[in-house]
Amino acid sequence: xxxxxxxxxxxxxxxxxxxxxxxxxxxxxxxxxxxxxxxxxxxxxxxxxxxxxxxxxxxxxxxxxxxxxxxxxxxxxxxxxxxxxxxxxxxxxxxxxxxxxxxxxxxxxxxxxxxxxxxxxxxxxxxxxxxxxxxxxxxxxxxxxxxxxxxxxxxxxxxxxxxxxxxxxxxxxxxxxxxxxxxxxxxxxxxxxxxxxxxxxxxxxxxxxxxxxxxxxxxxxxxxxxxxxxxxxxxxxxxxxxxxxxxxxxxxxxxxxxxxxxxxxxxxxxxxxxxxxxxxxxxxxxxxxxxxxxxxxxxxxxxxxxxxxxxxxxxxxxxxxxxxxxxxxxxxxxxxxxxxxxxxxxxxxxxxxxxxxxxxxxxxxxxxxxxxxxxxxxxxxxx
Numbered sequence: 186x187x188x189x190x191x192x193x194x195x196x197x198x199x200x201x202x203x204x205x206x207x208x209x210x211x212x213x214x215x216x217x218x219x220x221x222x223x224x225x226x227x228x229x230x231x232x233x234x235x236x237x238x239x240x241x242x243x244x245x246x247x248x249x250x251x252x253x254x255x256x257x258x259x260x261x262x263x264x265x266x267x268x269x270x271x272x273x274x275x276x277x278x279x280x281x282x283x284x285x286x287x288x289x290x291x292x293x294x295x296x297x298x299x300x301x302x303x304x305x306x307x308x309x310x311x312x313x314x315x316x317x318x319x320x321x322x323x324x325x326x327x328x329x330x331x332x333x334x335x336x337x338x339x340x341x342x343x344x345x346x347x348x349x350x351x352x353x354x355x356x357x358x359x360x361x362x363x364x365x366x367x368x369x370x371x372x373x374x375x376x377x378x379x380x381x382x383x384x385x386x387x388x389x390x391x392x393x394x395x396x397x398x399x400x401x402x403x404x405x406x407x408x409x410x411x412x413x414x415x416x417x418x419x420x421x422x423x424x425x426x427x428x429x430x431x432x433x434x435x436x437x438x439x440x441x442x443x444x445x446x447x448x449x450x451x452x453x454x455x456x457x458x459x460x461x462x463x464x465x466x467x468x469x470x471x472x473x474x475x476x477x478x479x480x481x482x483x484x485x486x487x488x489x490x491x492x493x494x495x496x497x498x499x500x501x502x503x504x505x506x507x508x509x510x511x512x513x514x515x516x517x518x519x520x521x522x523x524x525x526x527x528x529x530x531x532x533x534x535x536x537x538x539x540x541x542x543x544x545x546x547x548x549x550x551x552x553x554x555x556x557x558x559x560x561x562x563x564x565x566x567x568x
Contacts, residue, residue, distance in 0.1 A: 188278075188306060188307040188308040189307050191271060191274060191308065195267055195268065195271045198265055198266065198267045198268070198271070199265060199267070199311060199315065200265060200318075201311075201314050201315070201318055202318055202321070203520055203521075203522050204220075204321070204330070204331055204332055204333055204522060205314050205317075205318070205333045205334075206220070206332075206333065206334045207310065207314065207333070207334045207335040208310040208311055208314060208335070209314075211514060211517075211518045211521065212521070214334060214408045214409065214464060215464050215466055215467060215511060216511075216514075216515070216521065216522075216523055217332060217333075217334045217408060218407065218408055218410055218464055218467045219466070219467055219511070219515075219523050219558050219559075220332055220522050220523050221241075221332045221339055221341065221407070222412065222416075222467060222557070222558070223523065223526045223557055223558055223559055224239070224330075224341065224343075224526075225239045225241075225341075225380050225416060226416060226553065226554050226557035227526065227554070227557075228343050229380060229381065229382050229416070229553075229554075230549060230550050230551050230553070230554040231550035231551050236346070236382070236383045237343050237344060237345050237346065237381075237383070237386075238343070238344040238345075238346075238379065238380060238381035238383065238386045239341055239342070239343055239344070239379075239380040239381070240341065240342045240344055240350045240352045240377070240378075240379055240380075240389055241339060241340065241341040241342075241377060241378045241379075241380065242339070242340040242341075242352055242355075242356055242375065242376070242377045242378075242392060242399070243337075243339055243375060243376045243377070243378070243405055243407065244337075244338040244339065244340065244359065244370055244375050245370065245371045245374035245375045246336045246338070246363070246368055246369065246370060246371070247368075247369040247370070247371045248369070249313070249335075249336035249368065250301060250302055250304055250309065250313055250336070251300065251301040252300055252301065252367060252368055252369060253300055253301055253302050253312070253313060253316050254299075254300050254366065254367045255276075255279045255280060255299060255300060257316070257366055257367065258279070258302075258312060258315065258316050259272070259275065259276055259279075261315055261316060261318070261319065262275060262312075262315055265315070275308075275312070278308070279302070279312075281297075282297070282298040282303070283295040283296060283297055283298065284296055284298050300367070310335060313335060313336070314335070316366070317333065317336070317338070317366075317368075319362075320333070320338065320359065320362055323358045323359065323361060323362040324355050324358055324359075325354075325358065326342075326351045326354060326355055328342050328343060328351060329341070329342045329351060329352070329355040330342070334408055337407075337408060338359075339407070340352065340355055340356070340359070342355065344381075344386070344389065346383055346385050346386050347385075347386075349389070350389035350390075352377065352389065352392055353390070353392050353393070356392050356394060356399075357394075360394055360395070370394060372394045372395055372397040372399065373397070375394065375399055376399060376400050376401070376402045376405055377391075377392050377399050377400075377401050377402075378401065378402055378403070378405060378412075378414050379401065379414060380414045380416065388401075402414075403415075404420050408464070409463060409464065410463070410464050410467060410468060411424055416553060416557075418468040418471050418475065419475065421468055422468075422471060422475045422478055422479060423478075425460050425461055425463070425479075426461070426478050426479060426481075426482055428460055429457050429460045429461055429482045430482060430485075432456055432457050432460070433457070433482075433485065433486060433489060435452050435456060435457070436449050436452060436453060436457075436486055436489045436490055437489055439452055439490070440489060440490060440491070446490050446491065446492055449489075449490040450490060450492070450496070450497075453483075453486045453487075453490070454497075457482070457486060458483070458500075461479055461482060461483070461500060462500065462503060462504065462507070465503075465504040465507050465508070466504070466507050466508040466511040466512075466558055466562070467558055469504040469505070469507070469508050469558075469561065470555075470556030470557060470558070470561045471556070476500075476501055479500050480499060480500055480501070483497065483499075483500055505565050508558070508561060508562045508565055509562060509565050509566050511558075511562065512544065512558075512559075512562035512563070512565075512566055513566070515527075516544065523559075526547075526559045527544070527545070527547070527559065527563075528545050528547060544563050544566050544567060545563070546560070546563050546564065546567065547559050547560040547563050548560075
C-alpha cells in the first residue's frame with residue numbers, strides 16, 4: 186500500500202518515455218504490438234513512402250530485473266528531479282537487503298543484494314522502467330526506433346531500396362549501453378528479422394554481438410503473438426487453435442460430471458476463449474479460412490456442452506468490437522505512440538453528400554495493408 190501511494194504522489198515526476206508500454210497508464214501489450222506491427226504494414230505498402238524494407242532486432246536481456254544496479258538507478262532517479270523525500274525512500278527501499286537459500290530445511294548464511302529490484306513489489310516495474318528509460322539515448326542513428334515492454338526491447342529500422350542497414354551499428358550501441366549499465370544481452374536468444382516485399386532490395390548482412398552471429402528468423406513470438414516476415418498470421422492462428430483444442434478436455438470433464446451447462450460455459454469463457462482472443466485487435470484482419478478455424482473451436486466447445494451454436498456471439502463479432510474499443514482508447518490519449526499512424530482530419534468548407542467520418546479512413550494500396558489494425562479499425566468504427 187505504501188509503494189502504491191508513493192507512486193501516485195510522485196507519478197508526475199517519473200517521466201517514462203512514450204515508447205514504454207508496460208506498467209504505464211492506457212498502455213498494454215496490445216498497444217505495444219500495434220506500435221511495432223503497424224509500421225511494418227505502412228512502410229511495405231505500395232505508396233509513395235512504401236515498398237521499403239524493415240530490419241528488426243528482438244533483444245533478450247538476461248535476468249533483467251535481477252541485474253539492476255542500485256547506484257546507477259538512484260543516479261537516474263535523481264536526474265528526473267524527483268523530490269528528495271521520494272529519492273531517499275527509494276534508496277532505503279533498495280539498499281541493505283539480504284538474501285539466503287533454504288534447501289530441505291537448511292538455511293544458508295545471508296548475503297547482501299547490491300543489485301536487482303524486488304520481484305512481486307508494486308514499485309519494482311516502475312523502477313525498472315526508469316533504469317532502461319535512457320536506452321535509446323545511446324542510438325546516434327535517428328532511423329532506428331525502439332519499442333519497449335518492460336525488459337522486452339525491439340529495435341526496428343526502415344531501409345530504403347538500395348540503402349544500407351544501420352542495425353549493426355545500433356545493436357553495438359545498445360550493447361555498449363548494456364555494459365555501462367551492468368545489464369547483459371543474451372546473443373543466443375536475440376533474433377533479427379528482415380521484412381521486405383520489393384524484389385529490388387537485398388537482405389542486409391547478419392548482425393553479430395560479442396562475436397556471435399544473431400540468428401535471422403522468419404517468425405518470432407513477440408509478447409505472446411507470433412509475427413512473421415510475410416506479415417501473415419497463419420502461424421499465430423495455428424498455435425492458438427492447437428493450444429485451445431488441447432483444453433477441450435476440461436469441457437468434457439464438466440459434461441461427464443453432470444455439472445450445469447453454466448459451469449461448462451464459464452470454463453470455456455475463462456480458460457479457452459481468452460487464448461483465442463489475446464491481442465485480437467492486432468491480428469484480427471485474417472482471411473476467412475483462418476476465421477473459420479478459430480470459430481470451429483468455439484462451435485466444438487458448445488457442442489461438447491450440449492448448447493446451441495448461437496449461445497455465444499461469434500469470435501469475429503468480439504474481435505471487431507475489441508478492435509473498435511482499442512482505437513477509441515488510442516484516440517483518447519494524444520501521447521499514445523499509435524496515434525502517429527492516423528492521418529489528420531479533413532479540413533475543407535465545401536459541402537459533401539456523404540457524412541464526414543468520425544475518424545478519417547486510411548488509404549491502402551494493398552490488401553495486406555487494408556487488413557492491418559489502423560485501416561481496419563477505422564472502417565469498423567465508421568461503419
